[in-house]
Amino acid sequence: xxxxEHTGGESASADSSRRSFLKQSSALxxxxxxxxxxxxxxxxxxxxxxxAAFEQMPLQVNVNGTAHRLSIEPRVTLxxxxxxxLHLTGTKKGCDHGxxxxxxxxxxxxxxxxxxxLAMTTEGSTVTTIEGLADGGxxxxxxxxxxxxxxxxxxxxxxxxxxxxxxxVACIREGHANSPDEVxxxxxxxxxxxxxxxxxxxxxxxxxxGGAKV
Amino acid sequence: MNPFQFTRVTTPKAAITAITKENGTxxxxxxxxxxxxxxxxxxxxxxxxxINKLPLATIEKTATGLRIGAMAxxxxxADHELVKKHFPLLSQALNAGASAQLRNMATVGGNMMxxxxxxxxxxxxxxxxxxxxxxxxxxxxxxxxxxGCGAIGGINRxxxxxxxxxKCIAVHPSDMCIALVALDATVNVSGPKGDRQxxxxxxxxxxxxxxxxxxxxxxxxxxxSVDLPTNRFSDNSHYLKVRDRxxxxxxLISVGVAIDMKRGTIQDVRLAMGGVAHKPxxxxxxxxxxxGKPATEANFKQAAALAMQGAKGxxxxxxxxxxxxxxxxxALKTAAKTA
Numbered sequence: 001x002x003x004x005e006h007t008g009g010e011s012a013s014a015d016s017s018r019r020s021f022l023k024q025s026s027a028l029x030x031x032x033x034x035x036x037x038x039x040x041x042x043x044x045x046x047x048x049x050x051x052a053a054f055e056q057m058p059l060q061v062n063v064n065g066t067a068h069r070l071s072i073e074p075r076v077t078l079x080x081x082x083x084x085x086l087h088l089t090g091t092k093k094g095c096d097h098g099x100x101x102x103x104x105x106x107x108x109x110x111x112x113x114x115x116x117x118l119a120m121t122t123e124g125s126t127v128t129t130i131e132g133l134a135d136g137g138x139x140x141x142x143x144x145x146x147x148x149x150x151x152x153x154x155x156x157x158x159x160x161x162x163x164x165x166x167x168x169v170a171c172i173r174e175g176h177a178n179s180p181d182e183v184x185x186x187x188x189x190x191x192x193x194x195x196x197x198x199x200x201x202x203x204x205x206x207x208x209x210g211g212a213k214v
Numbered sequence: 215m216n217p218f219q220f221t222r223v224t225t226p227k228a229a230i231t232a233i234t235k236e237n238g239t240x241x242x243x244x245x246x247x248x249x250x251x252x253x254x255x256x257x258x259x260x261x262x263x264x265i266n267k268l269p270l271a272t273i274e275k276t277a278t279g280l281r282i283g284a285m286a287x288x289x290x291x292a293d294h295e296l297v298k299k300h301f302p303l304l305s306q307a308l309n310a311g312a313s314a315q316l317r318n319m320a321t322v323g324g325n326m327m328x329x330x331x332x333x334x335x336x337x338x339x340x341x342x343x344x345x346x347x348x349x350x351x352x353x354x355x356x357x358x359x360x361x362g363c364g365a366i367g368g369i370n371r372x373x374x375x376x377x378x379x380x381k382c383i384a385v386h387p388s389d390m391c392i393a394l395v396a397l398d399a400t401v402n403v404s405g406p407k408g409d410r411q412x413x414x415x416x417x418x419x420x421x422x423x424x425x426x427x428x429x430x431x432x433x434x435x436x437x438x439s440v441d442l443p444t445n446r447f448s449d450n451s452h453y454l455k456v457r458d459r460x461x462x463x464x465x466l467i468s469v470g471v472a473i474d475m476k477r478g479t480i481q482d483v484r485l486a487m488g489g490v491a492h493k494p495x496x497x498x499x500x501x502x503x504x505x506g507k508p509a510t511e512a513n514f515k516q517a518a519a520l521a522m523q524g525a526k527g528x529x530x531x532x533x534x535x536x537x538x539x540x541x542x543x544x545a546l547k548t549a550a551k552t553a
Contacts, residue, residue, distance in 0.1 A: 074220030074262070075217055096253065097250050098250060098315075098316060104315055110287075110318040111314060111315050112315050113246075113316065116249045117319065118245060120264065167314070174293075188462035189312070189313020189462055190313075
């Protein structure tokens with residue numbers, strides 16, 4: 001994977017897409033929704049405490065082969081960092097409480113729920129999202145698991161799919177895809193509201209049996 | 215999520231110093247429960263001390279058994295060769311808990327420290343003595359929402375049938391801890407006053423008048439590791455978890471069984487239950503009864519009846535009074551391979 005420095009933060013984008021509109025309006029909303037502790041601190045003239053409430057901390061993390069030097073609030077989750085600051089919106093926010101698996105990414109090779117991971121705890125780590133799964137990146141050839149999900153119709157609405165695929169790849173790499181029953185057990189952290197489970201299991205078993213490098 | 219200060223530490227000593235410095239400081243390990251509680255504003259820390267870089271993730275053989283570092287991930291422990299071979303009950307219990315993703319994040323120490331999943335505890339608009347103790351103050355927890363117990367007389371299908379109090383009927387949610395209490399584990403902790411060992415059965419506590427206190431850790435103490443003594447249970451162990459769906463759900467009832475069997479006779483046995491009490495519930499009377507007896511269904515049923523003495527339902531969880539003894543018998547039969 002190519003390694004190059006990328007300084008995070010708001011990247012200038014010329015198009016006034018729906019997403020950038022949403023981004024701007026949520027920045028305005030953030031000003032209105034100033035944390036109560038910071039407001040209280042400001043009221044009492046506690047400048048130090050107010051500064052602390054908005055404190056930004058340095059974070060170095062490698063995402064999909066790109067080394068990032070970032071400055072973030074400690075309360076930012078890995079999920080929000082990926083989506084809101086690095087604009088990697090392939091990772092989805094479902095329940096935001098570790099119950100649905102839509103936010104599944106790999107941190108140092110292990111599948112985790114990005115919504116329950118504070119970004120600060122990924123200091124020095126390597127993160128892989130759905131955008132970084134295929135060797136050629138998002139514009140290259142599909143990863144075998146992505147191709148298998150299409151072949152087996154492993155999704156309907158597609159919202160849980162990035163998490164399902166990241167989880168499925170880890171399931172095989174961990175050695176927990178030896179039977180449909182084992183796949184069902186080790187994929188139970190990924191909920192599919194459309195109920196594509198049967199086809200998801202087929203896709204995973206197909207990749208496993210095919211022996212393709214995942 | 216409310217803003218908080220964030221400190222990263224690399225030595226246990228620095229961790230203990232950091233947590234004793236100011237009130238409202240919490241250790242952050244895997245975060246699978248704490249971050250969730252912070253998002254829901256059930257817990258609102260002033261400061262988090264990130265202990266993920268502490269060198270406490272080792273799993274190693276000792277003279278008396280196995281030592282598992284407090285920061286070892288649940289998935290690492292469950293898949294560890296020594297654990298699978300010598301302590302299969304622990305491996306089974308770990309794999310019965312949560313999801314593959316959460317087990318990759320959650321640590322042994324964090325699993326022990328996780329809070330109840332009682333829905334009243336999780337809802338700031340509902341009464342809960344655990345979340346909002348009658349007298350809030352240092353060491354008594356943080357007032358957050360109304361006091362009382364919504365579960366008593368409320369929705370209590372998941373709740374305790376043993377060791378309850380008029381203040382709280384919540385259950386401890388861990389699967390791992392059921393195996394650890396059954397396997398006579400010891401907890402090694404370090405704190406401002408030095409190191410000490412806590413028998414696993416004394417680590418968690420019953421609610422009594424202080425349901426806000428889940429365990430017997432003293433302020434500033436850090437879990438360093440868990441010790442497991444060598445045993446003869448590895449051939450006849452079973453963790454049975456009864457839940458509302460096949461995977462990824464908390465236990466209605468769980469039973470951990472470990473038997474030392476010789477020609478159909480129970481030389482020694484360990485029994486513990488989850489989903490029934492505020493702490494991992496060891497079934498000592500049933501163990502004493504079974505010791506030296508043949509592994510027969512009749513004996514298992516008598517043991518289960520002994521284990522159920524003192525059980526009390528709260529309405530919606532009355533079914534546990536039948537499900538629990540049936541589960542004990544079933545788990546014993548599976549572990550003894552008489553099923």
